[in-house]
Amino acid sequence: MAEELSADFVVIGSGICGALTALKLARRGASVLILEAGPRVGRAQLVANFRNSTRRSDWMSPYPFSPWAPHPVYAPKDNGYLVQAGPYPYPAEYIRMVGGTTWHWAAHAWRYVPNDMLMQSLYGVGVDWPFSYDALEPFYQEAEEIMGVAGSLEEHPESPRSKPFPLEPVAEPYAMRRLRERLAGVYPVVGNTVARNSRTFDGRPACCGSNNCQPICPVDAQYHGGLSVDAAEAAGAKLIANAVVYQLEHDAQDRIVAAHYYDPDKTSHRVTGRTFIVAANGIESPKLLLLSTSDKYPNGVANSSGMVGRNLMDHPSTSLTFDADEEVWLGRGPQSPSSINTLRDGPFRSEYSAYRLDFTNISRVDSTTQRLLLEGVYGPEFEKRLRYSAAHEMNVKTVLEVLPNPENRISLSDQKDALGIPKPQAHYRIDDYTRGGAIAGKADFARIAELMGGSNLRYTKDDYFANNQHICGTLTMGSDPHTSVCDEYGRAHDHENLYLVGTGVLPTAGTCNSTLAAVAVALRSVEHMLPGSSSAWTVNHDAPIA
Template sequence: MDINRKIPADIDKQHYDMVVIGSGFGSSFFLSEALKHTKGRVLIVEWGDYHPWAWQIQNQLNTAIPTAETYANRGDKPWNTTIALGGGMNCWFSQTPRMHPSDFATQSRYGIGHDWPISYDDLEPYYCQAEQIMSIAGDADMHQVLPRSQPFPQPPHKGSSIDEIMKQAMPDRHFIMPTGRARVATGNRSACCANATCNLCPVNAKFTAENGFSELYSHPQVDVCLKTEVRTLESQGGAIRSATLRSDGTEFVVHADLFVLGANAIQSPAILLRSGIEHGDTGRGLHEQVGLDVEVYLNGLGNFDGSTITTGLNYSFYDGDFRRERSACLVYFENRWPHGLRLEPGRWNETLPLMLVTEDLPNPDSRITVDPESGQAIINYAGESEYAERGIQWAFDHLGELLAPLPVESIEARRKRLTESHVQGTLRMGENGDGSVVDANMIHHTMRNLVVVGTSTYPSCSPANPSLTAAALSLRAANLLFS
């Protein structure tokens, strides 16, 4: 992939129309839309380096920067990020369900969490646009739960024999997982080979920054400065005027009219805190989903004949008035064997791995702070909520009812999932004065030339994977800003 590389000395004291901080889903999708509307010069500043797909496969790494070296963690829970050109588009497993309409209004509907300042309907056209860009393979039947105005770009992956039974029994609740892993090969992506190593896809089937946005990073208006960290943003008169960068121990300054902050939900608030920009609950509300790994033994029914890593997605435990008391839960039907195969002769595949993934309530005490001397981001996590624990326990206790169409022999909880690798919150969207940091258009409440993108802006936690929503939000924000 060709990149318009600039070293920090090249851009020192230069002025750009737009400076984009970070290059993950939020930043790259925002820029892809913004470039349709602006003729100005753009600079991407990325802390990490560019690691081609071949390098990642050879080294079995998505980045050369260990995640734990980018922050100080005061707890045991891991928080996974990828510091590299493309950010999470390198490491993601490319599961792409949309958020549920109720996820945007949990306070007004159920009296818990925060409402989003936008609705599902507001975002729906941009969901479609993001799905087109990523050539999402999806199940048309999902419109019964998640209304859609356009069809999926690609047909769904092949479900397993188990999915076929579940879909027949629950046609309005069980669907084939929508995914950024190609079902049909494209000009720059192979078809998924279902080898269960999506973070390091050996056949280049999933959507990545390299195969999806190569024209973005080589665009004649765009300069890319790699291996350079943004330390602070300098403001004057209610606007950001410049950014201070650091590379190899030396500091540089770059000026711009518009700044787009999309580092991640750990580093973005750290940049604002180091800069003394602390409007609302800046840094507070760090959260992600809570997960449980389950294994179901089956009697006479085999599994693992689907065409991708996760085949089924069941919404039976997702939405309802129960969310006043316990969390929503998605049930993921797996086409892999994380717990091993059965040892009984002839029964090796009579097992069904499930992931139970539930929402959590953001806690203001779960927050990002910065070391007063080094400025390093510090993670202070207060733990998951009782609300989430009740939701996941209820889902596990009622799995037998959900799986009634299958010949279930036993159901075993295997392990609590340490992380879903979905770092969210810390710069949430909302109305000015309610503790939020950015408005419905993702513009900072007080610094009106600062757009904040990515999962840091999420006011609440959906059980669904967050990446597609991050992409859609950025497309919407850029479209509204420049239209």
């Protein structure tokens, strides 16, 4: 057993939520230790990895795979880390590395609409949140100001605000302007709210329009968890990389007293603290809780309700690809800049899911080249068809709501990784509620194509739903300890000094990318952990963290 470490707060996971939680705590004078399972890799190396990759459309290719901290890999073949129990596949993509998965996100920073938090009361489906939109609004603003969220107040009345967006909108690409103009009067096309600089902000440049936001912004115009970690360390937090936490230890009073982690050589280390914060993600966090069994908690800590890992949600997508009757040339500017938001809420939600309609701006050159080569097209015909597709091809997708369902869940599989730790297993299905939204969205697809003079319409197959990697649920907040894992502040019902942060605590998924909401909820939770709250603690300035 290696030397013990200790801190006031031990944060498990260095993604954007864990790192910003650590930052806020450290700035208030607490000693903070962050444990990250994966390695630390600099941004310059990641950009070089992308440029040298032979799989340019594979957003995981720049990110190193670590045998001691494996993550799902699907190209060139599935590595089998996330075991699929069905009946529908859930091919989640996430990064186990310092900074977490926002290294390769699209930087969408959406607020929920208020009714997303009142689904049971208003529509008789799903659940209500344990607090209101108004209670979260100041923390949405705090998160936006940290991340530098750009947007237009006039375009986004669906999510009330107390203050303007920190940054003005990012420049609109030509193709999106044409969509806005040609769909006007039928569908209002608006700019997406994004954690992407529209001007120099926080020492980072404005978006340069290079069109590879995913898998990595080459100039650091997008905010990401790597920046959060840097800020937390600058504030005094200590980070240990390659620290794979495999067990949380509790005492007779049900307080968590230690986290045990393996290093890459499988040497075990023990870390003690006053408060523990699990901030991995919606798959790795429940995995850790389920692993942490004891005589009193044979099904894992924080799991007396049996709800750990349950209510897995995401935002499945269907899509339409078509050829516009004019040249629009996707590929200039951000990859996902504009959408239609008028279908995010309404009385129909009692019957079928709400959705956003999101337009891609990803260059069609790579995908068209691959398709034509597979078809055996070469020479002048190749050049002609490539140019036509690159100029005319467009794509629109649904971002569909999924209701919390306890049968959609993450459990432990009987397969183990290189350290002998059980791999996670996904149980998932697409229900009729979400399928109903997809059916409604298909009519919108047809109308959008018509308005753009579309031809050569290619819909996704009827039973195909793309995964958007917005892992929600699995650690649900709620007032009832029998049906939820933690309270409204993310504190586990079973353990007074264990907090959960990240997208896993979100009770409903709504229709928006989950990162901003998770960060806002985490920042709200920190207020409950700090002096002056109902669970005040005393700062231990003598706690060794190095």
